[in-house]
Amino acid sequence: xxxxxxxxxxxxxxxxxxxxxxxxxxxxxxxxxxxxxxxxxxxxxxxxxxxxxxxxxxxxxxxxxxxxxxxxxxxxxxxxxxxxxxxxxxxxxxxxxxxxxxxxxxxxxxxxxxxxxxxxxxxxxxxxxxxxxxxxxxxxxxxxxxxxxxxxxxxxxxxxxxxxxxxxxxxxxxxxxxxxxxxxxxxxxxxxxxxxxxxxxxxxx
Amino acid sequence: xxxxxxxxxxxxxxxxxxxxxxxxxxxxxxxxxxxxxxxxxxxxxxxxxxxxxxxxxxxxxxxxxxxxxxxxxxxxxxxxxxxxxxxxxxxxxxxxxxxxxxxxxxxxxxxxxxxxxxxxxxxxxxxxxxxxxxxxxxxxxxxxxxxxxxxxxxxxxxxxxxxxxxxxxxxxxxxxxxxxxxxxxxxxxxxxxxxxxxxxxxxxxxxxxxxxxxxxxxxxxxxxxxxxxxxxxxxxxxxxxxxxxxxxxxxxxxxxxxxxxxxxxxxxxxxxxxxxxxxxxxxxxxxxxxxxxxxxxxxxxxxxxxxxxxxxxxxxxxxxxxxxxxxxxxxxxxxxxxxxxxxxxxxxxxxxxxxxxxxxxxxxxxxxxxxxxxxxxxxxxxxxxxxxxxxxxxxxxxxxxxxxxxxxxxxxxxxxxxxxxxxxxxxxxxxxxxxxxxxxxxxxxxxxxxxxxxxxxxxxxxxxxxxxxxxxxxxxxxxxxxxxxxxxxxxxxxxxxxxxxxxxxxxxxxxxxxxxxxxxxxxxxxxxxxxxxxxxxxxxxxxxxxxxxxxxxxxxxxxxxxxxxxxxxxxxxxxxxxxxxxxxxxxxxxxxxxxxxxxxxxxxxxxxxxxxxxxxxxxxxxxxxxxxxxxxxxxxxxxxxxxxxxxxxxxxxxxxxxxxxxxxxxxxxxxxxxxxxxxxxxxxxxxxxxxxxxxxxxxxxxxxxxxxxxxxxxxxxxxxxxxxxxxxxxxxxxxxxxxxxxxxxxxxxxxxxxxxxxxxxxxxxxx
Numbered sequence: 001x002x003x004x005x006x007x008x009x010x011x012x013x014x015x016x017x018x019x020x021x022x023x024x025x026x027x028x029x030x031x032x033x034x035x036x037x038x039x040x041x042x043x044x045x046x047x048x049x050x051x052x053x054x055x056x057x058x059x060x061x062x063x064x065x066x067x068x069x070x071x072x073x074x075x076x077x078x079x080x081x082x083x084x085x086x087x088x089x090x091x092x093x094x095x096x097x098x099x100x101x102x103x104x105x106x107x108x109x110x111x112x113x114x115x116x117x118x119x120x121x122x123x124x125x126x127x128x129x130x131x132x133x134x135x136x137x138x139x140x141x142x143x144x145x146x147x148x149x150x151x152x153x154x155x156x157x158x159x160x161x162x163x164x165x166x167x168x169x170x171x172x173x174x175x176x177x178x179x180x181x182x183x184x185x186x187x188x189x190x191x192x193x194x195x196x197x198x199x200x201x202x203x204x205x
Numbered sequence: 206x207x208x209x210x211x212x213x214x215x216x217x218x219x220x221x222x223x224x225x226x227x228x229x230x231x232x233x234x235x236x237x238x239x240x241x242x243x244x245x246x247x248x249x250x251x252x253x254x255x256x257x258x259x260x261x262x263x264x265x266x267x268x269x270x271x272x273x274x275x276x277x278x279x280x281x282x283x284x285x286x287x288x289x290x291x292x293x294x295x296x297x298x299x300x301x302x303x304x305x306x307x308x309x310x311x312x313x314x315x316x317x318x319x320x321x322x323x324x325x326x327x328x329x330x331x332x333x334x335x336x337x338x339x340x341x342x343x344x345x346x347x348x349x350x351x352x353x354x355x356x357x358x359x360x361x362x363x364x365x366x367x368x369x370x371x372x373x374x375x376x377x378x379x380x381x382x383x384x385x386x387x388x389x390x391x392x393x394x395x396x397x398x399x400x401x402x403x404x405x406x407x408x409x410x411x412x413x414x415x416x417x418x419x420x421x422x423x424x425x426x427x428x429x430x431x432x433x434x435x436x437x438x439x440x441x442x443x444x445x446x447x448x449x450x451x452x453x454x455x456x457x458x459x460x461x462x463x464x465x466x467x468x469x470x471x472x473x474x475x476x477x478x479x480x481x482x483x484x485x486x487x488x489x490x491x492x493x494x495x496x497x498x499x500x501x502x503x504x505x506x507x508x509x510x511x512x513x514x515x516x517x518x519x520x521x522x523x524x525x526x527x528x529x530x531x532x533x534x535x536x537x538x539x540x541x542x543x544x545x546x547x548x549x550x551x552x553x554x555x556x557x558x559x560x561x562x563x564x565x566x567x568x569x570x571x572x573x574x575x576x577x578x579x580x581x582x583x584x585x586x587x588x589x590x591x592x593x594x595x596x597x598x599x600x601x602x603x604x605x606x607x608x609x610x611x612x613x614x615x616x617x618x619x620x621x622x623x624x625x626x627x628x629x630x631x632x633x634x635x636x637x638x639x640x641x642x643x644x645x646x647x648x649x650x651x652x653x654x655x656x657x658x659x660x661x662x663x664x665x666x667x668x669x670x671x672x673x674x675x676x677x678x679x680x681x682x683x684x685x686x687x688x689x690x691x692x693x694x695x696x697x698x699x700x701x702x703x704x705x706x707x708x709x710x711x712x713x714x715x716x717x718x719x720x721x722x723x724x725x726x727x728x729x730x731x732x733x734x735x736x737x738x739x740x741x742x743x744x745x746x747x748x749x750x751x752x753x754x755x756x757x758x759x760x761x762x763x764x765x766x767x768x769x770x771x772x773x774x775x776x777x778x779x780x781x782x783x784x785x786x787x788x789x790x791x792x793x794x795x796x797x798x799x800x801x802x803x804x805x806x807x808x809x810x811x812x813x814x815x816x817x818x819x820x821x822x823x824x825x826x827x828x829x830x831x832x833x834x835x836x837x838x839x840x841x842x843x844x845x846x847x848x849x850x851x852x853x854x855x856x857x858x859x860x861x862x863x864x865x866x867x868x869x870x871x872x873x874x875x876x877x878x879x880x881x882x883x884x885x886x887x888x889x890x891x892x893x894x895x896x897x898x899x900x901x902x903x904x905x906x907x908x909x910x911x912x913x914x915x916x917x918x919x920x921x922x923x924x925x926x927x928x929x930x931x932x933x934x935x936x937x938x939x940x941x942x943x944x945x946x947x948x949x950x951x952x953x954x955x956x957x958x959x960x961x962x963x964x965x966x967x968x969x970x971x972x
Contacts, residue, residue, distance in 0.1 A: 092894055147251075149468075151264060188863055189905075193903065
């Protein structure tokens with residue numbers, strides 16, 4: 001991803017130039033520091049009132065942005081970083097459609113403030129495949145037809161990926177329990193179970 | 206192949222539509238059971254699978270355009286009110302707010318069959334559109350909604366259909382609470398006479414709840430103008446319907462509007478019509494000269510974009526001792542919400558069983574609630590629960606096996622039009638389904654099994670249309686490199702449309718499926734296909750694709766004959782190579798043919814053939830359920846569903862089974878948990894989120910066995926496929942309800958079968 005597409009107004013270059021490189025460690029600057037930075041930076045007029053800086057890793061890239069504190073992780077991913085693979089279905093932490101990995105654990109990104117991901121590693125559906133090759137869990141969803149409309153699928157796949165971090169050899173009951181926070185209105189559930197089982201088999205094969 | 210324009214008929218849900226369509230004169234020989242098909246009927250991974258699992262698929266709600274702005278809709282918090290004034294001045298002051306549309310400045314665009322306007326001073330349900338704010342970000346638009354001051358005069362309201370039918374009820378519309386002033390009636394024979402001939406008359410009442418589609422992708426639209434041309438990305442099941450509605454609303458030619466839908470996160474019937482949001486986005490976009498995106502939120506999804514109406518059904522049957530049905534009658538009441546729609550549900554009773562004397566009376570009633578819309582087999586899901594429950598009771602009363610009773614009243618002729626079916630394999634479905642579930646294992650005396658966890662088995666029948674018909678076209682482009690593009694103005698709802706189109710082209714042209722790319726869901730680049738509803742997509746579109754591909758094959762053979770200087774009859778086509786029958790050394794590839802031509806792309810357009818005159822095309826099936834009822838908690842667990850169906854030719858068993866799973870599990874949700882609840886005191890929806898509106902989770906997944914008893918129906922088209930989407934859900938709830946009865950020995954006549962109802966029912970037995 002190019003620097004230009006990472007965020008709309010606040011590219012990493014601009015940001016670092018504006019307030020220095022001290023946030024590279026991933027700490028959030030307090031609004032007061034941000035305010036001070038505003039005074040010293042020519043470009044700081046871009047900084048809307050009430051925005052705070054955030055640094056985190058998304059799909060192994062360091063991201064520095066200015067966001068409103070109320071921004072959810074899902075909004076950061078979709079609206080600021082244009083990573084639209086993550087879907088928002090309920091926006092209330094009720095369905096799992098927006099599931100991403102935070103330090104390799106499944107979280108509902110609509111239900112987490114982006115600031116809570118400061119300094120952490122976020123993996124989205126876009127970051128799961130590598131070198132153009134689908135992750136084994138993604139391939140299993142294709143092979144076993146673990147989807148219909150596909151809208152909840154990124155969330156399902158990320159939940160399954162987290163499951164594989166948690167258990168090396170989950171059984172069907174564990175799979176169903178761990179995947180039960182991800183709703184699928186098309187109800188492709190039987191094939192979702194098959195997909196995860198098949199990925200598990202292949203990892204242990 | 207030459208063409209002609211013909212009249213034809215097909216069923217889109219209950220509506221028998223007469224269409225004018227262009228068809229090929231030369232008929233293609235339908236695939237028969239002896240034809241060895243290489244990819245049709247074989248499990249094929251969906252071709253859009255990889256882009257969907259990788260997050261690359263761009264859905265309407267993912268579309269981001271340069272300079273795009275966001276809009277949010279303010280909705281009425283009241284069930285019935287007159288807007289006295291709207292003050293948007295404070296909202297307009299908010300930085301980033303660009304435009305606000307209300308009844309004051311919006312054009313008078315008629316909506317809901319002109320019973321209302323796009324923005325009306327009269328709001329008739331909690332969720333009716335009041336204003337729309339466009340802003341630089343979705344957050345700013347949302348913030349601005351809170352700053353709009355609306356003065357409402359609250360009016361008396363009614364949320365219950367039975368209440369709404371009473372003379373003293375508040376009126377949702379001035380002229381009354383029935384859209385046409387009268388119920389819809391149907392009659393054949395003489396029900397009174399039939400009841401007199403009966404040995405036994407059974408009457409009972411069954412009720413079903415309102416359920417909400419809750420598609421994962423919210424209803425959404427992105428509108429962008431370029432000069433006088435409008436492009437709308439829309440999450441829709443019907444691109445051409447949306448195009449025409451937007452054009453009519455804006456009073457511009459349909460040719461000035463392009464509607465695009467590539468991928469969609471679920472529809473289930475709720476996305477068959479243009480939404481107000483699409484027209485609003487187009488209006489604001491035209492005003493502020495920037496692209497506008499509107500995505501509804503989950504609350505709006507639960508309030509304002511449709512639902513399956515409830516039903517209160519009273520049924521009566523006359524039965525002879527030998528099981529013959531002498532009469533059937535059906536009276537139903539259902540809430541359609543605040544604007545015209547239909548809540549009728551008597552079609553299963555009119556059509557499933559042989560019966561001369563039938564009458565139905567359907568009341569589709571206005572209430573001050575969100576308008577209903579088609580929801581996966583509209584009417585049939587509720588109606589099948591009512592009819593099949595009555596049939597189960599009748600069988601038991603005369604001491605007959607429920608399956609035997611159904612066979613006794615089997616019909617080979619459509620009962621409404623009195624014409625034969627093109628094919629009907631329901632008997633096979635009964636037999637194979639019964640074997641698979643182990644029908645003999647059911648409790649001979651319902652509720653007689655011992656223990657806290659009681660098991661039971663039940664079944665129900667399904668009928669639906671789903672034969673499709675013209676007009677449906679597909680354009681096929683063969684490129685010089687031997688790759689193929691197929692373009693068809695249809696939609697993939699997650700049903701596998703992309704994949705079956707590629708399969709059909711691959712089958713006919715004997716080219717690998719990887720060589721075939723598909724463009725659908727674009728009114729400008731694709732030829733017309735109908736809405737993806739009524740289980741008609743595969744049945745209508747697949748034959749058009751086959752026609753286009755067969756024409757291409759013929760075209761290639763003619764080209765090979767010209768180049769090889771031989772006659773077409775002497776040539777054979779195999780896997781993209783055309784060779785002389787007796788001299789295989791004389792051959793030419795597709796690539797070589799096209800390379801020798803000046804135009805380096807060959808194009809054909811295929812069409813769906815007309816349906817046969819004098820026949821009914823229906824899908825049939827039977828589902829069998831085994832459940833376990835916890836008599837301590839009242840919770841019902843579905844152990845297994847067997848679904849045995851006649852749906853014509855199977856195009857892709859992999860996506861077909863998946864679609865059956867989905868329909869069955871949605872049916873399970875309808876049977877056991879889903880319910881939109883409205884507080885009658887305030888008129889407000891109590892379940893406007895996925896926390897309180899329960900849908901099935903992966904934990905509710907039963908074992909499902911899908912058995913297809915049919916082959917291609919050669920009478921309907923060259924492909925012989927019928928629909929799947931709706932048949933899958935129709936009998937599930939009834940089968941589960943009958944299994945619950947078989948388990949506990951007391952019949953629950955009201956859906957959903959929640960633990961409280963089960964426990965109450967068990968209390969009745971103990972007394």
